[in-house]
Amino acid sequence: MTRYGIGLKTNDIPEDQPIRVDLGEGSIVIIKHAGQLHGMSSSCTHAGGPLEDGQVEGGELVCPIHGARFDVKSGAANMSAQQTSDVQTYKVEADPATGEVMIEA
Numbered sequence: 879m880t881r882y883g884i885g886l887k888t889n890d891i892p893e894d895q896p897i898r899v900d901l902g903e904g905s906i907v908i909i910k911h912a913g914q915l916h917g918m919s920s921s922c923t924h925a926g927g928p929l930e931d932g933q934v935e936g937g938e939l940v941c942p943i944h945g946a947r948f949d950v951k952s953g954a955a956n957m958s959a960q961q962t963s964d965v966q967t968y969k970v971e972a973d974p975a976t977g978e979v980m981i982e983a
């Protein structure tokens with residue numbers, strides 16, 4: 879497990895607006911929802927849609943391609959929207975010393 883700094887602080891991240899972060903081996907979407915930071919894979923488990931282009935509605939990130947919905951906290955797929963699997967999540971938090979947002983991946 880490696881921690882990556884993204885060069886932003888929590889207040890730099892707008893509420894409910896996904897931000898894509900490329901980590902080399904893959905990319906992650908960071909979402910601030912209700913003031914809490916969450917991270918999930920940027921690739922939709924249905925057909926690889928770009929989740930960074932999705933919208934957050936009711937605590938779920940909605941894929942822009944076919945509408946799959948994923949809980950922003952757990953990555954759980956909402957099966958009433960699209961039959962697909964959960965998306966991988968990542969721990970995202972502010973470094974207590976610097977305030978920089980860090981991803982564990």
Ligand code: FES
Nearest residue numbers: 922925927941944
């Ligand atoms: S690619 Fe995301 S719902 Fe189909």
